Amino acid sequence: MTVLEADRLSADSNRRRDPISSRGAARADTVLAVEGLTVGTGRADLVIDVSLDVRAGETLCLVGESGCGKSLTCLAAMGLTSEPLIRKSGRISFLGQDLSLLRENQLAEIRGRDMAMIFQDATAALNPVRRVGMQIAEVLVVHRGLTWSQAMKQAVELLASVGIPDPAGRANAYPHQLSGGMNQRVMIAMALACRPKLLIADEATTALDVTTQVQILKLMKELQAETGAAMIFVTHDLGVVAEIADRVAVMYSGRVVETATVDDLFERPLHPYTRGLMACRLHATTTSHGRIAAIEGTVPSPSKRPEGCSFRPRCPYASDECMALPALRPIAGIYGADQHRAACHFAEDFARAGS
Numbered sequence: 127m128t129v130l131e132a133d134r135l136s137a138d139s140n141r142r143r144d145p146i147s148s149r150g151a152a153r154a155d156t157v158l159a160v161e162g163l164t165v166g167t168g169r170a171d172l173v174i175d176v177s178l179d180v181r182a183g184e185t186l187c188l189v190g191e192s193g194c195g196k197s198l199t200c201l202a203a204m205g206l207t208s209e210p211l212i213r214k215s216g217r218i219s220f221l222g223q224d225l226s227l228l229r230e231n232q233l234a235e236i237r238g239r240d241m242a243m244i245f246q247d248a249t250a251a252l253n254p255v256r257r258v259g260m261q262i263a264e265v266l267v268v269h270r271g272l273t274w275s276q277a278m279k280q281a282v283e284l285l286a287s288v289g290i291p292d293p294a295g296r297a298n299a300y301p302h303q304l305s306g307g308m309n310q311r312v313m314i315a316m317a318l319a320c321r322p323k324l325l326i327a328d329e330a331t332t333a334l335d336v337t338t339q340v341q342i343l344k345l346m347k348e349l350q351a352e353t354g355a356a357m358i359f360v361t362h363d364l365g366v367v368a369e370i371a372d373r374v375a376v377m378y379s380g381r382v383v384e385t386a387t388v389d390d391l392f393e394r395p396l397h398p399y400t401r402g403l404m405a406c407r408l409h410a411t412t413t414s415h416g417r418i419a420a421i422e423g424t425v426p427s428p429s430k431r432p433e434g435c436s437f438r439p440r441c442p443y444a445s446d447e448c449m450a451l452p453a454l455r456p457i458a459g460i461y462g463a464d465q466h467r468a469a470c471h472f473a474e475d476f477a478r479a480g481s
C-alpha cells in the first residue's frame with residue numbers, strides 16, 4: 127500500500143469513527159467567495175485571477191510550494207493587503223457582503239468578530255507588550271461581551287484546551303517569555319475565542335510537534351462542528367489535507383491550477399504539478415523547514431514567469447501547446463460532478479486515461 131493510500135484509508139476510517147469530522151458537514155451557504163482576485167506590486171502580479179469559495183462547516187485546504195501565493199491570497203481575503211501590495215482586480219464577499227464597499231472601521235469589526243486568521247509567525251503577530259492571557263481575554267470582552275473576570279477565566283480554559291501546561295501561570299507571560307510553539311498555541315486559542323464564522327489558518331500547526339498538532343486539529347474540527355465555521359487551511363502537509371479537507375485548491379506561481387474535492391484530488395490528480403506534489407509525499411521529501419522539496423526545479427520568480435503555462439519548465443508533459451496559458455476549467459470529477467477543475471491543456475486526456 128502506498129503512503130497516500132494509507133493516508134486516505136486512515137482519514138476515511140477516522141471520519142467514520144469521528145462524528146465531528148468536517149466532511150459531510152458542508153452546507154450550501156457560502157461564507158467567503160473570492161472571484162478573479164489579482165494582487166501584486168507595481169513590478170509584478172503575485173496572485174493572479176484567483177477564485178475560491180468556502181461554505182459554512184466546510185474546510186478548504188490551500189496547498190502549493192513556497193512562494194506560490196497562499197498567504198497573500200489569505201491576507202487579501204481578509205482585506206489585509208497594504209503597500210506595496212495592490213489589489214488590482216477581483217471581488218471578495220463575506221456572507222454575501224462585498225468587502226470593498228465597507229469602511230475600514232466596519233472591516234475591522236468584521237475581522238475581529240467574524241473572521242480570524244492564524245498567521246505563520248505567531249510571535250510576530252502577538253502584541254509583545256501585553257500578557258498573553260489579557261490578549262485572549264480582550265477578544266472575549268470586546269466581541270463576546272464577557273466581563274474581564276469571566277474573560278480571564280475563559281482565556282485560561284482556552285490555553286488549557288490548546289495543550290499549554292500550567293495555563294493559569296502561562297496566561298501571565300509575555301510572548302517573548304514563551305517558545306515559538308507556545309505562542310502559536312496562544313494565537314490559535316485567541317482565534318478560537320471569538321468563535322469566528324471564517325477561520326483562516328496559515329501553516330498554523332506546522333511548527334508544532336505531531337501530538338500537539340493532532341490535538342489542535344481535533345479542537346478546530348470540534349469548534350467547526352459546533353459553530354458551523356468555514357475554514358481555509360494552508361498547509362504543505364498532504365497527510366493533514368487528507369485528514370481535514372473537504373475540498374482542496376492547489377496553487378502554483380500565483381494561480382490556482384487545480385481544485386477538487388479531497389477524494390477526487392487524491393484518487394485522480396489531473397494537473398502534473400499536483401501529481402508532483404503527491405509524488406513528493408510518496409517519497410517523503412520535505413525539507414527541514416517543512417517545505418515541499420522534490421519536484422525538480424523551482425517556482426519561477428513572479429517577475430520572470432515563463433510564457434504560457436508557468437509550470438512548463440518543470441513539467442514532464444510540456445509541449446508546444448503549453449506556450450499558451452491553459453484555462454482553469456471543469457473536468458468531470460469522480461465524486462463531485464463539475465467540482466474538479468484543472469489548468470492544464472491535457473487534463474481531459476489524463477482524466478480519460480484514468481491515471
Ligand SMILES: Nc1ncnc2c1ncn2[C@@H]1O[C@H](COP(=O)(O)OP(=O)(O)OP(=O)(O)O)[C@@H](O)[C@H]1O
Nearest residue numbers: 167172191192193194195196197198199210211428
Ligand atoms: N509584501 C510583499 N511585497 C512584495 N512581494 C511579496 C510580498 N509578500 C509576498 N510577496 C511575494 O509574493 C509571492 C507569494 O508570496 P506568499 O507569501 O503568498 O507565498 P506562500 O505560498 O504563502 O509561500 P510560503 O509557503 O513560503 O508561506 C512570493 O513571490 C513573495 O516573495
Ligand code: SF4
Nearest residue numbers: 435438441448470471
Ligand atoms: S499545460 Fe503543459 S506545461 Fe502546463 S502542466 Fe499541462 S502539460 Fe504541463
Ligand SMILES: [Mg+2]
Nearest residue numbers: 196197198246
Ligand atoms: Mg505563506
